[in-house]
Amino acid sequence: MKKGLRLYESVDRHLYHNRRAPVAEALCGSRRAHFPASANRSFQAYITAKSCADIYYITHRATHSDEKTRQILAKVLYLFTPLDTTGSDCRQALISNMSDYEDAIMAETARRSHMDCIVTRNIKDYTASSVPVLSPEDFIATLDRP
Numbered sequence: 001m002k003k004g005l006r007l008y009e010s011v012d013r014h015l016y017h018n019r020r021a022p023v024a025e026a027l028c029g030s031r032r033a034h035f036p037a038s039a040n041r042s043f044q045a046y047i048t049a050k051s052c053a054d055i056y057y058i059t060h061r062a063t064h065s066d067e068k069t070r071q072i073l074a075k076v077l078y079l080f081t082p083l084d085t086t087g088s089d090c091r092q093a094l095i096s097n098m099s100d101y102e103d104a105i106m107a108e109t110a111r112r113s114h115m116d117c118i119v120t121r122n123i124k125d126y127t128a129s130s131v132p133v134l135s136p137e138d139f140i141a142t143l144d145r146p
Helices: 011-016 023-039 049-063 066-079 087-094 101-112 136-143
Strands: 006-009 044-048 081-083 117-119
Touching (some): 117 136
Parallel strands (some): 006 044
């Protein structure tokens, strides 16, 4: 992929599916390879502002420490820039062809924000997305291409 790729990471859905997993594994999983690329600014990475609240909630439940949770969230925010979701995104999601409303909101936010792709493990729920959707593994493979 070209430098300047705008990635939209579907972090909160991934975390919800991994509530019993350790926090670090839920945040990274097999996606560890693209965290260093994000830190090296090989591409621009984004998450929704809602994801920040979700990450805080889930991390706090695992750590039982506000201080540790804030430290973890600060690291996440170093790697990912939060995107705001608008009322327009919510309205567009209602009339989209996507069956999962939360995923539709994320797809509409990505579309409005001109993201190049959405990276998620939940590919099946994004088949109607107007923004291309990649698994973490497929996204990592694109980083290796010239």
